[in-house]
Amino acid sequence: MKFSCSTKDIASAVGAASKVVNAHTTVPILSNVLLTAIDDTIRVRATDLELTLEHVFPAQITEPGSVTVPAKLFSGYLGNLPAGIVELAGTPTRASVKWEKSNYDFHALPADEYPPLPSSQKGTSFAIDARRFREGVNATIFAASSEEARGAVLMGTLLEIAGDKITMVATDGYRLAKWETTLARGLEDGGTAKFIVPSRALAEAARNLGSAETIEVSALGPSGNQLAFAAHNASIVVRLVDGQYPNYAQVIPASFDRSVTVNTAALIAGLKRAELVAGDRASMVKMSVSNAQLIITANSDTTGNAYEELDVEQTGDDLTIAFNARYLVEILNHIDAAQIVMEFLGPLSPAAIRPTGEATEVAHMYVLMPLRQ
Amino acid sequence: MIRRLDESTVGQIAAGEVVERPISVVKELVENALDAGATRVAVTVSRGGLETIDVADDGVGIASHEMALAFARHATSKLREAIDLERVATLGFRGEGLASIAAVARVRLISRTPGSEIGYAVDAHDLDVGEPEPIAAAPGTRIIVRDLFANVPVRREYVRSPSAEFTRIATFLATLALAYPSVTFSLAHDGKPTFVFPGGTGMDQRLAHVFGAIPARALVALRDDEISGIDVRGARVRGYVSAPGTDRGDRRMQLLFINGRLLRSTLLAGAWTAGYATFALAHRQPFGVLFVDVAPDRVDPNVHPTKSDVRLRHPESVHDAVKRTIVATLANDAASRMRDALAIAPAGISAYRDPSEVVAAAPFVAQPFAWATDATASDVVDLFARASELRILAQLDDTFVLATDGRALVLVDQHAAHERVAFEAIAARAKRGDAASEPLLLPYTIELDAEAALRFERSRVALADAGLDAEPFGERTYRIVATPAGYGARAFDVRGYIDDLGDDVPGLDARERVWASLACHSVVRAGEALEHAEMSALLARLVRCENPMHCPHGRPTIVRIEASAIVRMFKRT
Numbered sequence: 001m002k003f004s005c006s007t008k009d010i011a012s013a014v015g016a017a018s019k020v021v022n023a024h025t026t027v028p029i030l031s032n033v034l035l036t037a038i039d040d041t042i043r044v045r046a047t048d049l050e051l052t053l054e055h056v057f058p059a060q061i062t063e064p065g066s067v068t069v070p071a072k073l074f075s076g077y078l079g080n081l082p083a084g085i086v087e088l089a090g091t092p093t094r095a096s097v098k099w100e101k102s103n104y105d106f107h108a109l110p111a112d113e114y115p116p117l118p119s120s121q122k123g124t125s126f127a128i129d130a131r132r133f134r135e136g137v138n139a140t141i142f143a144a145s146s147e148e149a150r151g152a153v154l155m156g157t158l159l160e161i162a163g164d165k166i167t168m169v170a171t172d173g174y175r176l177a178k179w180e181t182t183l184a185r186g187l188e189d190g191g192t193a194k195f196i197v198p199s200r201a202l203a204e205a206a207r208n209l210g211s212a213e214t215i216e217v218s219a220l221g222p223s224g225n226q227l228a229f230a231a232h233n234a235s236i237v238v239r240l241v242d243g244q245y246p247n248y249a250q251v252i253p254a255s256f257d258r259s260v261t262v263n264t265a266a267l268i269a270g271l272k273r274a275e276l277v278a279g280d281r282a283s284m285v286k287m288s289v290s291n292a293q294l295i296i297t298a299n300s301d302t303t304g305n306a307y308e309e310l311d312v313e314q315t316g317d318d319l320t321i322a323f324n325a326r327y328l329v330e331i332l333n334h335i336d337a338a339q340i341v342m343e344f345l346g347p348l349s350p351a352a353i354r355p356t357g358e359a360t361e362v363a364h365m366y367v368l369m370p371l372r373q
Numbered sequence: 374m375i376r377r378l379d380e381s382t383v384g385q386i387a388a389g390e391v392v393e394r395p396i397s398v399v400k401e402l403v404e405n406a407l408d409a410g411a412t413r414v415a416v417t418v419s420r421g422g423l424e425t426i427d428v429a430d431d432g433v434g435i436a437s438h439e440m441a442l443a444f445a446r447h448a449t450s451k452l453r454e455a456i457d458l459e460r461v462a463t464l465g466f467r468g469e470g471l472a473s474i475a476a477v478a479r480v481r482l483i484s485r486t487p488g489s490e491i492g493y494a495v496d497a498h499d500l501d502v503g504e505p506e507p508i509a510a511a512p513g514t515r516i517i518v519r520d521l522f523a524n525v526p527v528r529r530e531y532v533r534s535p536s537a538e539f540t541r542i543a544t545f546l547a548t549l550a551l552a553y554p555s556v557t558f559s560l561a562h563d564g565k566p567t568f569v570f571p572g573g574t575g576m577d578q579r580l581a582h583v584f585g586a587i588p589a590r591a592l593v594a595l596r597d598d599e600i601s602g603i604d605v606r607g608a609r610v611r612g613y614v615s616a617p618g619t620d621r622g623d624r625r626m627q628l629l630f631i632n633g634r635l636l637r638s639t640l641l642a643g644a645w646t647a648g649y650a651t652f653a654l655a656h657r658q659p660f661g662v663l664f665v666d667v668a669p670d671r672v673d674p675n676v677h678p679t680k681s682d683v684r685l686r687h688p689e690s691v692h693d694a695v696k697r698t699i700v701a702t703l704a705n706d707a708a709s710r711m712r713d714a715l716a717i718a719p720a721g722i723s724a725y726r727d728p729s730e731v732v733a734a735a736p737f738v739a740q741p742f743a744w745a746t747d748a749t750a751s752d753v754v755d756l757f758a759r760a761s762e763l764r765i766l767a768q769l770d771d772t773f774v775l776a777t778d779g780r781a782l783v784l785v786d787q788h789a790a791h792e793r794v795a796f797e798a799i800a801a802r803a804k805r806g807d808a809a810s811e812p813l814l815l816p817y818t819i820e821l822d823a824e825a826a827l828r829f830e831r832s833r834v835a836l837a838d839a840g841l842d843a844e845p846f847g848e849r850t851y852r853i854v855a856t857p858a859g860y861g862a863r864a865f866d867v868r869g870y871i872d873d874l875g876d877d878v879p880g881l882d883a884r885e886r887v888w889a890s891l892a893c894h895s896v897v898r899a900g901e902a903l904e905h906a907e908m909s910a911l912l913a914r915l916v917r918c919e920n921p922m923h924c925p926h927g928r929p930t931i932v933r934i935e936a937s938a939i940v941r942m943f944k945r946t
Contacts, residue, residue, distance in 0.1 A: 150817065173815045251814050284809050284858065301801075302917070324811065324858060350814055369814045371858050 001065025003037045004087040005057065007099065010042070011078035013055035016208055016234070017046035018071035020053045032068035033075075034114045035090070037061045046071060047115055051201050052237045053208060054117075066111035069095045074106060118226050118237050124193050125218035126161055127185035130231065132362070134210035136168045136179045139334055139364055141199040143177035144170035156196040156241040158248070159217075163190035169248050170199065175327050176248060177334070180363040184214050195219070195227050196245055201238035205229040208236060252367050253350060256343035258316025260289050261356065264340050267294075268332045270308035274298040275325035277306040284371050285325040290318040298325070321347045322371040328353075331366045348372055392473050394532050395422025395521060396541040401470040402516050403549060406430035407633070409514060412572060413557040416546055420563070421535025423521050431513035434486040437493040437505040443471050443482065444495075444502045471516075475499065477528065478521040484514040499524070543567055545635075547582045551662050552630045554579070580613060584626060584660065591616045592661055595702045608694035614645070614661035614702065626660035631672060631685075633664075640685070641665065644692040648699025649927075667691060765908050772899040774908045782934045785912060787903060789924035791896035792889075794914045796925040799857070799888045803838045809858035810840035820850045825871050835887040841867070857891055870894045889925035 017033045025031055025048065034045040040061060045054045067090025077097070078086075087098040092110040096103070137157075145154035150173055158169040164186025168179045187193060209215050212231030220226035220237060229236045274285045278298035288295040289312065296308040321344060332340065337355030344351050353366040392398055399416060406414045409432025417427040435443055474480055475497040485492030492510025496503040522529040532538060539562050550558040550570050557572040570579050580589040592613040627645055629636055641663070649659055672685055685691050763783060766775040774785040802808045821829055826849040829836075833843065840857035853867055870890050897903065903911070915921050915930060924930055940946055 171815060173813050173817065174811060176814055246815050246817075248815070322809075348812070367814060369812045371809050371811055372855070 001035075001037045001061075001067055002063040002087070002089045003042060003059045003061045004085055005042060005059035007078065007081040007084050007086045009057035009059075010044075010086060010088075011075070011081060013042070013044040013057055014069075014071070014075045014078050016055055017044045017053055018075040020046040020048060020051060020204065021071040022048040023072070029068060029109045029113050030115075031070055031072070032109055032114070033071045034066060034068050034111060035088070035095075036066045036111075037064050045114075045117075049115065050198065050239050051204065052117065053204060053234065054236075055208070055234045057233070063089075065090060066114075067091070067095045068109045068111050068114055069106050077104060077106075118220055118239075121221060122228075123219035123221075123224045124187060124191070125216060126166070126183050126187055127214050127216050128166060128181075129184050130210050130212045130215050132181050133215055134206045135362070136166070136181060137202045137206040139179045140168045140170040140177040141202050142170070142330060142334060143172060143175055143366070144199045145172035151243065152241050153196055153243040153245055155199060156245075157199045157202055158245045159195045159197055160192075161187055161194075162192045163187060169245070171246075171248060174324075174369055175331065176251065176367040177331075178248070178252070178363075178365050178367070182361055193219070194245065196241040196243060197227060198238060198241060201227075201229075201236060205236045205238075208234045251350060252365075253345055253352070256316075256345055256352060258289070258314070258319055258345075259341055259343040260294055260315075261313040261339055261341050262294055262310055264332055264335060264338060264355075266310055267340070268329055270296050270310060271325045271329050271332075274306040274308055275329070277303045278325060283324045283326045284322050285328075286320060286322045288318070288320045289314055316344075319344055319347065321351065323351075323368065324371055327368055331368060335364070335366075392477055392521075393528075394541070395426060395538045396545055398422065398426050398474055398478070398518050398521065399428065399542050400545060401474065402426070402428035402518075403546065405470060405516075406432055406514065407553060407556065409433045411513065411556060413513075413559075415559045415561075416542070417561045418539060418542060418563075421532075421538035422518075422542060423529075423532065423535060423538065424519065426518040426521070427515065429511075429513065429515040431511070434489075434492075434512060434514050435482070435484040436486050436489075437484075440482055440484065440493060440495040440505050441502050444475050444480075444497045445472060471497075474518055475502070477525050478523065479519045481517040481519075482514070483508060483510050483516070485510045485512050487512055544583075547579065548628055548662075549635060550579050551576070551583060551628065552633050552635070552664055576613070580662075583628070583662070588615070588626075588660065593702060595663075595698050608691045609666040610663060610694050610698040611666075612661060612663040614648075614663070614699055615659045616703075621658050621660050624658045627658065628662040630662070630664045632666055632669065638685075640688050640692055641695055644695035645699065647692075648696045649703070663695065665691060665695065763912055765905060765912070768903055768908065770900075771902050774903070774912065776908075776912065780936055782936075782939065784932045784934070785915070786899075786924075786928070786930055786932075787897055787901070787908075787911065788899045789928050790911055790915045790921075790930040792892045792924040792926075793918050793921060793930055794911065795892035795896045796888055797918050797920075799839055799891050800885070803835075803884070803888060806838070808838060808840040810842060810855040811858040812842070812855040813853065816852055816854045818846050818850050818852045819867060819871075821871065823849065829871050832887050835884040838884070839887060839891055841891075843867075885925070892925060 014033055021031055021033070023031070030048065034043075036043045036045070037059065038061070040058060041056050042059045042061075043054055043056050045052060047053070067088075074095075081099050081102075084099060089096045089098075090108060090111075092112075093108055095106045095108045097106065098104075141157050144157055147155070154172055156170075158167075160167040160169065161183070164183045166181060166183050168177075170177045205215070209229055209231040212233065214231070216228075216230045218228050218230075220228050225240050225242070226237055227240055229238075271285060274296045275283050275298065277300060278284050285296055285298045285306075288297070292312055292314045294310040294312045296306070296310070298306040331353055335353070335355045337357060339356045341354050341356055342351055343354075347370060350367045350369050353368065355364055358364055392401075395418070399418070399422065403414055403416065406428060407430075409430060411430035411432035413431045415427075415429045417425070417429075419425045471480065471482070476499060479496070479498045481494060481496050483492055483494045491507050493505035494508045494510075495505050522532065543560055543562075546558060546560050547568065547570075550556070553572075554576055555572045557570065559569040560567040568582060570582075577589070580592055583589075584592065593616050595610060595612045595614060624642055627642055629638055629641055629645075631638070631641075645659060645663065667685070670686070763776045763778050766777060768787075769775050769784070772787060774787055774790075776783045776785065799808070829843075829851070836843070840855065841853075842855035843851040843853050846852040856867065870893075897907075897911075922930060
């Protein structure tokens, strides 16, 4: 194969693909990216067998074909090329790259040994506004479990589609994030579907496809166990997490009997300061609500005492409740709103945290368990 | 045809149980000497003891009219009647030592009692015991054993080379000398002196001989229980134990004397290891020597002919005494902490180190730590100052924190360090009944196999104290409702934790094991990138720990490589 293209196009495509490559793979060809020249475009593909990313960019093709190149090495080289035109000629064992007077040969592996793309047999599909998708991913995936300990299901994020509604849910068992919006194109006939997507794949999809207009999402394969996210410039195919997502709806209280509305930035700052003191005590901070005041306290034998007072809008009875400040701050950091509402039922029941003044087409909330002593 | 064995054969068979090899002879004779109140014991052997064994002492001696009786089986001056067996305070007691030796060798007994002007000599071989003859002799007893096993070819074949047999003798005598510091011991082989330990001149020479010069420097004298004020219920424990971090792969150098008798005791070996608890490295053993003194009526040595095992009347109280004395010593001896750090040398570099040099250059660890009961406020302040002198350089392989205090490269194992910090926090909180618990929004069930369920059941109370709320939910199934709160940013790994309970960590009690496992499953692992601020927070918390040098499982947390060692690696000296 042989083609020429802009250094910027190929550098960004290979750079993105190299992020998918697993540096510790035991299969040598998986450290490579696959470049395929066909129909005036170059497709750059990388996979770790769970997730496959493909970028597409235009090129002048003189000889169609494929070549595989070590991802990190090639991306490092391309990242150091100034703007211009680069020519690439590939054989099963070699990729020769020419840019002005610089000539490089990279050892290649035969392209036909590269893992084939998963089935292209499409099933259920829907479309989502790319900017909204990025927001939803950012608002939820951090709450997923980062450890295998409670099973792969909680490491994933649930995409629940009902007609033209999408609900994204992530939880690690202690806190839960839920984000809803309307789809650009819903499921046909108001159908429903659930996908548990590895959270990392959603992050990659948001990063690589988030600048497009809309993202097409479709189930792939005969059993629908893969999900493809596609935009004009790139696509991601990911193997879904197999399993039953817990019934999250039942842990969200249907109603609350008291609430505070508080300035987000002031609350974050107060919690972060108090957490310094609480650090060696499970990051435990106590929040007391009374007389439209929110008092944050923390103490530890080794560090001392913390006391913070914030003015809030209070509804309902007074309350004292304890939280892991780290969890609470992490949630608040993912809310883009000047004020938040915290809703409570009692010191041992889950509390809800929502932004105020959010766009009407989005519903966004967190549920957090209080600590007990 | 069945025949009654003649007495000579009976003697040889019985002797086989007592006199297996030359060292058995030396042991019998030296123990007799010590029982006779000797202040000087001189042992001379040739050809590994097969040709001659000559043991001379300055003890009370044997009167001429009793010398023949000394060779009679079950004749002893140490027991009069069976009741005396209840309170055997002497090393020998069966009265078969000399008889057994005479059964397999030619024995000459020379003795002079203090009141006597001259000595007497008796020759004995097999059943023939000669008449005492007057002879010029120094006060005390001297026994010369020749031609050992000459009449027992089978046993002779069983004996190893003279040099191997001599090594056993030398090791035995030097070891025994540890228990009798006021007695002068000397040993010579084939006309050449092997050692002389003058009595009353301290233990250093003896310890260095037994353990080796460098390991002996790592020995810490046990705090005498009278000083540490520990109620040891009838048992007194003295001795020298290796500082944490200096250890061996086996228990062979765990020497144990009970009432002056060198013994093996699985029970007390366990107590020894238990005393190290979280100081100890898994699968490594401390070394040293313990002298346990208990009232004679609390110990029954009459278990085995070679007297190598002992039965204790109140084993748990002796176990307790050993463990508590070691704990008290390790927890209070700042010097042990210092040596502790020295002992942790990277394998490839240890050869470059001169311990004395490193002692001088290890101020970071040489300080008394805040946990010491006698630490003053200024010690604590000083400690913080030291910690702040550590400058974090980098993270290596997402596993080790590299820091320096300007004099040494300090490597910290981030997982081990964080484990130690978490362990102490968990332990402190659990002891106060102040453990925070993190209830689950989505409780879940775990099903355990029978063995894991048993382990889990056994630890449930300790687990609950630490904040793990698990409800039985059918057979071998538990519903996890709440987990110990917030040890770091990670979710608590219940299953990994239960697996971990299965690993036997020597020296930790049930609660400590729970805490150690909780710590292990709630902290940063190797292979996690840490921010600079995280690393410095970790080090600051580590140095405030009671025992900052090891993780609860005994692995080191900190390794120092002195600049001087690096200088030598680069061959700059």
